[in-house]
Amino acid sequence: MANREWQSRDLAVVWHPCTQMKDHERLPLIPIRRAEGVWLEDFDGRRYLDAISSWWVNLFGHAHPRIAQAVAEQAARLEHVLLAGFTHEPVIRLSERLVRIAPKGLTRCFYADNGSSAVEVALKMSFHYWRNRGEAGRTRFINLSNSYHGETLGALAVGDVALYKETYEPLLMRPITVPSPDCYLREPGVSWEEHSRRMFSHMEEALARHAGEVCAVIVEPLVQCAGHMRMYHPVYLRLLREACDRHRVHLIADEIAVGFGRTGTLFACEQAGIRPDFLCLSKGLTGGFLPLAAVLTTDEVYGAFYDDYRNLRAFLHSHSYTGNPLGCAAALATLDIFESEPVLERNRRLAARMAAAAAPLADHPHVGEVRQTGMILAVELVRDKARREPYPWQERRGLRVYEHGLARGVLLRPLGNVVYFMPPYVITEEEIDLMVEVAAEGIDIATRD
Numbered sequence: 001m002a003n004r005e006w007q008s009r010d011l012a013v014v015w016h017p018c019t020q021m022k023d024h025e026r027l028p029l030i031p032i033r034r035a036e037g038v039w040l041e042d043f044d045g046r047r048y049l050d051a052i053s054s055w056w057v058n059l060f061g062h063a064h065p066r067i068a069q070a071v072a073e074q075a076a077r078l079e080h081v082l083l084a085g086f087t088h089e090p091v092i093r094l095s096e097r098l099v100r101i102a103p104k105g106l107t108r109c110f111y112a113d114n115g116s117s118a119v120e121v122a123l124k125m126s127f128h129y130w131r132n133r134g135e136a137g138r139t140r141f142i143n144l145s146n147s148y149h150g151e152t153l154g155a156l157a158v159g160d161v162a163l164y165k166e167t168y169e170p171l172l173m174r175p176i177t178v179p180s181p182d183c184y185l186r187e188p189g190v191s192w193e194e195h196s197r198r199m200f201s202h203m204e205e206a207l208a209r210h211a212g213e214v215c216a217v218i219v220e221p222l223v224q225c226a227g228h229m230r231m232y233h234p235v236y237l238r239l240l241r242e243a244c245d246r247h248r249v250h251l252i253a254d255e256i257a258v259g260f261g262r263t264g265t266l267f268a269c270e271q272a273g274i275r276p277d278f279l280c281l282s283k284g285l286t287g288g289f290l291p292l293a294a295v296l297t298t299d300e301v302y303g304a305f306y307d308d309y310r311n312l313r314a315f316l317h318s319h320s321y322t323g324n325p326l327g328c329a330a331a332l333a334t335l336d337i338f339e340s341e342p343v344l345e346r347n348r349r350l351a352a353r354m355a356a357a358a359a360p361l362a363d364h365p366h367v368g369e370v371r372q373t374g375m376i377l378a379v380e381l382v383r384d385k386a387r388r389e390p391y392p393w394q395e396r397r398g399l400r401v402y403e404h405g406l407a408r409g410v411l412l413r414p415l416g417n418v419v420y421f422m423p424p425y426v427i428t429e430e431e432i433d434l435m436v437e438v439a440a441e442g443i444d445i446a447t448r449d
């Protein structure tokens, strides 16, 4: 069957995520038949370079044979067993390895099956920890403006992207929102470090005022991905760790998008030399193969739940697919690749190539900034360069870049006015050049009038 038939069958029955379905009256849906490396192939044989790692999940290319084989072997042995009362080899091995590679002191792994659920686990665990310790008055969370932590109601509540959140506001708990250290907003001539340091005063103030009623501060370390790939300096995380300790408040690091090498280090927190109280992982955890999430925490947190059953302190949270063996097998194979190949070193070269290829875009009359953290590079489109005035969202400039990308065989999926690259780590230098060239053409077209 060709694209056209799959498109019409799809549109008759499938409701797609994060999509105004009416757009597909005009925009073709792309049915994918197979994929390999950075390339997706549709039913008409057209190929698309996946410049966004399929929503930031893929690390080592599509259909990576080593991960595919690990999943197939696991499926033939044990596809799933509940993780309460029972356990299995992949989840034990994966937990041992995560504890080994995560910031020191994160010694306990709890599992979920997607990023939002991992955030729910961390929020509930933090709240419940304080309750078990006799501080039931702690019921609130501190978050950053422009943050994103997922779509379930708890995760949505601690996010701050209006596009996703506003509609559901009446259903959501109310966090204490502190201005983001986002360096796009710094004064001219101020360094990232200085700006991030200055912005910390807002957090310090919020903690000083609210610490007694707060369970945890939740942040996306270094890059606010869904919030238009806005970035900040590691110094903010160092100050935050120190302040959370001083005010006796947990720190939740949501590394669902930035974990596993995206920012240049295996975990973004490493760049600040800190250990959060909760580390949320998902997306790249399985190399992009299967939905799996892990929340790592400390013995101190674990200990607050460990008691006689009758005292009712246990964390009675579960998902049917918690710690699914297939997901764990994919994760183990992914970690094998990190262990046997110089991934981070190779990424440094690829990141440098991305920087070089995209550098000329900084001079484009409608580019307000080109910014980068490791393997994430973002280009901010603006109507007025001098004043950094954004295009009105209604104009959907990014969508024009997306359409041009598809016509030229590159999957770019701008976030509003921000065109970004977050490719799988197996992209070649030539493919980086192609990806950026196509984006640059798209930016020209999208900003022409």
Ligand SMILES: Cc1ncc(COP(=O)(O)O)c(C=O)c1O
Binding pocket: 114, 115, 116, 117, 119, 148, 149, 150, 151, 220, 225, 226, 254, 255, 256, 257, 258, 282, 283
């Ligand atoms: C930082 C962050 N947290 C949480 C999530 C939610 O993960 P999921 O889409 O798997 O629910 C995302 C997804 O993009 C994310 O970027």
